[in-house]
Structures are given as structure tokens and as C-alpha cells.
Amino acid sequence: MANAAAALAGRDIAPWTPAEVAQAFSRFEAADPEPKGELDYVDPFTLLVAVVLSAQATDVGVNKATRTLFAAAPTPQAMVALGEEGVAGHIRTLGLYRGKAKNVVALSRRLVEEFGGAVPADRAVLETLPGVGRKTANVVLNIAFGMPTIAVDTHLFRVANRTGLSAGKNPLEVELGLERAIPDRFKLHAHHWLILHGRYVCKARVPECWRCLIADLCRWPSKTPAPTPSPVA
Template sequence: MANAAAAAVGGGFKPWSPAEVEHAFARFEAADPEPKGELDYVDPYTLLVAVVLSAQATDIGVNRATRALFAAAPTPEAMVALGEEGVAQHIRTLGLYRGKAKNVVELSRRLITEHGGTVPADRAALEALPGVGRKTANVVLNIAFQLPTIAVDTHLFRVANRTGLAPGRTPLEVELGLEREIPDRFKLHAHHWLILHGRYVCKALKPDCPRCLISDLCRWPQKSPA
């Protein structure tokens, strides 16, 4: 559906003007000035682990699993001591839990040996850790270090394509498109606004267009009237 929307926008729908983009994000800001992610964490390390575990899992499911995991292993040193089997026992309700357990223990070990046990505020260094891709790195940089990165998950990818805001065939294309389109003053919170919008309003199967803050700006031809 996202690719179809991208093709439709590229095939004749009018791109968003800078004024329209400004209006859209001003509305998001007015409705939710300080949007927050929905993963539970206490510091950059636990945030990193939670985001790694969130691949192909819901935030609710991750939060259930990490409650006991972080109580048992709140630091890289404690996570390494817990070991793969110990981590696996805490996260077995999550998909791909054995692979995730291996990644969490190994990234913890790498944080200790390569970064003094702290999470680096650098995308390349983060992406070099096991289980960490660009999206995960962007989430950590944004939330933990207040950098204006844009993490493109499935919800944000859908919204960017469906609305015509920043159509693209890959998450990276969408990310770079949003970076070009979104005014700097909105970039810190932009990915949270768009992810939450996709999760609760511009849903994949039953988008709630009448409740949409940007319905009048949206280019999606199938939207229902407000």
C-alpha cells in the first residue's frame, strides 16, 4: 500500500508546499507539544536494549518483558553476567527472542570493551553494535541525546507515503525526504508525531480520517471525509 501511494504521488499528485508542511507540524505541536515514545527505559543503555528488542514486537510486549529484565540487569556489565540464556528467559514472549538475547549480550560486551560501558552518541558507532540498524540508532540518538534524527518505522513509512508528505520506496528515501521537508524547529519531535499518528489515527487497515489533524492537507485519494 505504501509503495502504491508513493507511485500515485509521484504520478501526478501535487507535492506539499513548505507552508502546508509548516501548518501540519504546527498542528501536531499544538495537540502534543512534548510527544514521547512508548517504550519503558531509565537511561540510554536500557533505551538501546528496549529498541533492539522491539523489532517485530509491540511496545507493550517489550515493556512487559523488560520490566523483569532491567530489574535483573540494568547495566551492560549485569547483562553480560546474566548471559544469553538468562536474557532469553526474560524475553521468551518476544519474537526471535534467542537471536535478540545473543545481540543484547554481545552489544553489552561491546559497549564495555569499546565505549567504556556507555552508549555512544554517534550513529556509526551505534550501527556497528549487534542488532542495531539505522532506525534503532536514530531512535536512541533522538530520545537519549536529543538529536533531530528521524526514525522510520512501518507506521511512519505508511504516513509519509499515504499522505504524500515524503513519498519513498525505502525507509531511507522517506527519512531523507522528511529531513528535506520538515522545518528545523519541528525535527526533534517529528518522528514521534508521525509514528503516533500512524499508530492511532492513520492506521493501516482502518484509518480514522475524520479524526485526522491533517486530513485537509493529505493527498491520499481514498481518505474518508472529515
């Protein structure tokens, strides 16, 4: 991630103007006024666990694992009672599942012992929980508590650098650049729009520029042409 970002960040390109940024997010909003994350959850606790489990895993894979996990342990108290081996049994299809099981039980125990079983709506506090970094904290604050945070995952990191919207060598640089550039009215949904755009349109290997909503604003020089239709036999 860092090497690719350094190359992209080093391009000599014109920065986006405030009008261009507003135009881009107006288009995203018109196409999808209420974007949603793709992880299944029922409350702040299950969201927090799902995001912790999503590291180096797909949302689809996490949703399959949490279907039985949340049925067995829907609360921090129940997760602690289930224990590491019990949690591991539900999530063994996910990469690094033993470490994730350890973190899920440990963070659940912290929630019970220090916060009465509630998920704190505070980034600094969330980041002290096992398995929780800035991105995870930002996702929880945004989705569970409606805060205008920007969670930078690999998709958003790629889109921000590739388009020139916020070039940065690491996720924090990209996040802070986007916070400065994006108008307040778009910030609540901004990271959803950019993540989904990177997941389904501005893909890593072959970006589908021919159907991109912001292709005319994007600073990436190597736009991918539309595929040539196969000849009719």
C-alpha cells in the same frame, strides 16, 4: 512495505508546499507539545536494549519483558553477566527472542569492552553494534541525546507515503525526504508525532480520517468517512 510504498510513491500528486508542511507540524505541536516514545527505559543503555527488542514486537509486549530484564540487568556489565540464556528467560514472550538475546548480550559486551559501558552518541558507531540498524540508532540519538533524527518505522513509513508528505520506496528515502521537508524547529519531535499518528489515527487497515489533524492537507484520495451512529433502539 516496499510494494505498497512503490504504489503510493507512483501516484501523480502535488507535492506538499513548505507552508503546508509547517501548518501540519504546527497542528501536531499544538495537540501534543512534548510527544514521548512508548518504550520504558531509564537511561541510554536500557533505551537501546528496548529498541533492539522492539523489532517485530509491540511496545506493550517489550515493556512487559523488560520490566524484569532491567531489574536483573540494568547495566551492560550486568547484561553480559546474565548471559544469553538468562536474557532469553526474561524475553521469551517476544518474537525471535533467542536471536534478540544473543544481540543484547553481544552489544552489551561491545559497550563494556570498547566504550567503558557508555552508549556512544554516534550513528555510524551505533550501527556497528549487534542488532542495531539505522532506525534503532536514530531512536537512541533522538530520545537519549536530543538529536533531531527521524526514525522511520512501519507506522511512519505508511503515514509519509499515504499522505504524500514524503513518498519513498524504502525507509531511507522517506527519512531523507522528511529531513528536507520538515522545518528545523519541528525535527526533534517529528518522528514521534508521525509514529503516534500512524499508530492511533492513520492506521493501516482503516485510517480514522474523520479525526485526523491533517486530513485537509493529506494527498490520500480514499479518505475514510466517519462511522454512522447506531440507531437508538
